[in-house]
C-alpha cells in the first residue's frame with residue numbers, strides 16, 4: 001500500500017490541460033507508480049493565480065474512492081467560510097485543512113486561526129502547513145520557517161500538525177520539532193522539482209536517514225508525498241514513480257518504510 005499525501009490539480013504545464021484531464025492523468029501516474037491513494041491539497045489564491053477552487057475539486061472527485069481532499073482557509077477567512085469548512089468536515093468531504101504561511105503574512109501560532117484549529121481538533125483531522133521555501137518571493141520566508149510550528153505544537157498538544165516539504169531546506173529544524181512533539185508529522189514532498197539526480201538523491205537520502213536516527217528508536221512520523229505535478233512538463237509522468245523509487249532505496253528498515261509509505265498517513269488522515 002502506498003498513499004501520496006500531497007498532490008495538486010493546478011495546471012503547472014505549459015499546455016492547456018483541462019481539470020478533468022488532470023484528474024485522469026493523476027490516476028494514470030498513480031497506477032504507474034503503484035500508488036493506491038492520493039490526497040489533493042487545495043490552494044489559496046495567494047499561492048497561485050491558477051489555484052483551482054475547492055468546490056471544483058470536490059465536485060470533480062466526488063465519486064472517487066481513492067482520492068481525498070484537504071481543504072484550505074486563508075488567514076483572512078470569513079465566518080461563512082469557516083462555517084462551510086466545518087460542514088465539509090462534518091460530511092467527511094475534506095480530511096484536513098491546509099494553511100499557507102509564507103504566501104500570506106502570518107505565523108502558524110497566529111490567534112486568528114484558533115477557531116480553525118479548534119475545528120481540526122474536533123474532527124480529528126490535521127492542520128497542514130506549507131513550510132520551507134516558497135514559490136516566488138512570497139511575503140517573507142520567515143513566516144514559513146518550520147521553527148514556528150514548535151510554538152503552536154506546545155500550545156495545542158491535541159492538534160495534529162503536518163509540516164509540508166520537510167520544511168526544506170530547514171531539515172534540521174524539522175528533525176528537532178518532530179522529536180519534541182508527538183502531534184507533529186512531516187511530509188517529504190517537493191524535495192526535488194526535476195527528479196532525484198546524483199546531487200540531490202544522496203543529499204536527501206542521508207537527511208532522511210539522519211532524521212529517523214535522531215528519533216532514537218521511536219517511530220518516525222514522516223509521510224510519503226510528492227507534490228505532483230510539481231511544475232515541469234518533462235517529469236509530469238515520471239515524477240511520482242521516481243519518488244516511490246527514491247523511498248524504496250532508502251537505507252532504513254522495512255518497518256520504517258511502511259510507516260512512511262502508508263501507516264503514518266492512515267493514522268493522521270484516517271484514510
Ligand SMILES: [Zn+2]
Pocket residue numbers: 006008041227
Ligand atoms: Zn504543495
